Amino acid sequence: MATAQLLAPTPIPDFKSKIAGPLVQFRPLHPTFGAEAVADFTSITPELVAEIKGGLAKMSHLFGDLDDIAPLFDVGNVNPDGTVMQPGGMRDLLLRCNYHFHADSAFNPRRAGISLLLAHELPPPGLGGDTEFADTRSAYAALDEERKEEIKDWVVCNSQLNCRRNANIDENGKLNPLLDTDEFDPMKHRFGKHKLVQTHExxxxxxxxxxxxxxxxxxxxxxxxxxxxxxxxxxxGKPEFTLKVQWKDVGDLVVWDNTCTLHRSVPGQYAGKYKRDLRRTTVHDMSTQAWGLNGEGATWRSGLD
Structure with missing residues (x-):
């Protein structure tokens, strides 16, 4: 049975309720955020299931405006020809950024709000490939008052190239030469600017x-x-602020809010051997802080300008 896992702003207690017919069960995953929602999909129409699985980008419109670069992102390890991505190639190097805690589109002028990630094909159980999340509200609350005062006005300059470079530095501190070019130099491109300390609306x-x-x-x-x-x-990223989502079945769906949670892919033994095919849609942030300090309506893209 496929499940949906929601990284919610506050804990969701155990309860059962009828929502337009189906019986939905919610199970908390963490003391401060996240819940698993399980429903009997046999009680809804096959047409609706097909639309959810085959038209994830269309469904995401319910949450707001879709990211305008690519409505549907392939964030798995499957090459365009259907083969499994092998370690060491350029695509592998670029996707290594996903192993580090990040928020989608923090580097663009308009940041991401809701993201939806659907399991299309999964590796065998026990070989890794989980997704980990971090609650940045609890992380902020745990800081002492002196630290909160120190950082309250900081503006952070974000670049996807920074993550890509840092993910490809070896144990001797040497950057992979394939990324040691102006094309991948953050200082050669624009930064997405956002305040470090924010109110999650x-x-x-x-x-x-x-x-x-x-x-x-x-x-x-x-x-x-x-x-x-x-x-x-x-x-x-401390353990007390994080939870790990284990993908169980094809059709599992995880939904999270990028403005208050971080996420990362967990490496595993499946790499180079088995497919981990996940499809993601991302919705623009609709809050008053969506554009940060980048100028509302800006059209440039980090690393592509």
Whole structure:
């Protein structure tokens, strides 16, 4: 049976309720965020199931405006010809960023709001490929008052190239030469600028808006800013703020809010051997903070400008 897992702003208690016919069960996954919703899909029409699985981008319109680069993203390890992606190729190097905690589109002028990730094909059980999430509201709440005061006005400059480069530095600190070019140099491209400390509007709670895309703090010496951001990102990824979603069945769907949660793919032994085919749609953030400090209506894209 396929399930939907929701990374919600507040804990959802155990309960059962009728929603337009189907019986839905919610099971909390973490003390502060996340719940698993299980429904009997035999009680809905095959046409609706087909639309959900085959038209995820269309369904996502219910949450808001879709990302305008590609409504449906293939974030798995399957090549266009259907073969399994092998380690070491350029596509593998670029996707290694996904192993680090990040928020979708933090590097673009308009950040992402809701993301939906659907399991299309999964590797055998026990070989890895889970998805991990972090609650940045609880991470902020755990900071001491002095630290909160220190960071309250920081503006973070984000670049997807920063994450891609950092994900391809070896144990000796050497960057893979394939990414050691101007094309992949964050300083050669625009940054998506967002305040580090924000109010998550749906819940009214304060959160850290930080991700592996965070390159530096505006107005702070580069090395110091990067050190500070690394410390905060490490803090947000502590076990007490995270949960791991284990993909069980084809058709499983995970929905999360990028403005207050981080996510990353967990490496595993499936890599290079078995398909992990996941399809994602991303919805633009609809909050008052969606455009950050980038100018409402900007059309440039990080790394593509």
């Amino acid at each position: 749906p819940s009214g709670r304060t959160n850290l808006y930080i991700a592996a895309h965070a390159h530096h703090v505006e107005g702070m010496p580069m090395e110091e800013g990067q050190k500070q951001l690394h410390e905060l990102l490490t803090h947000a």
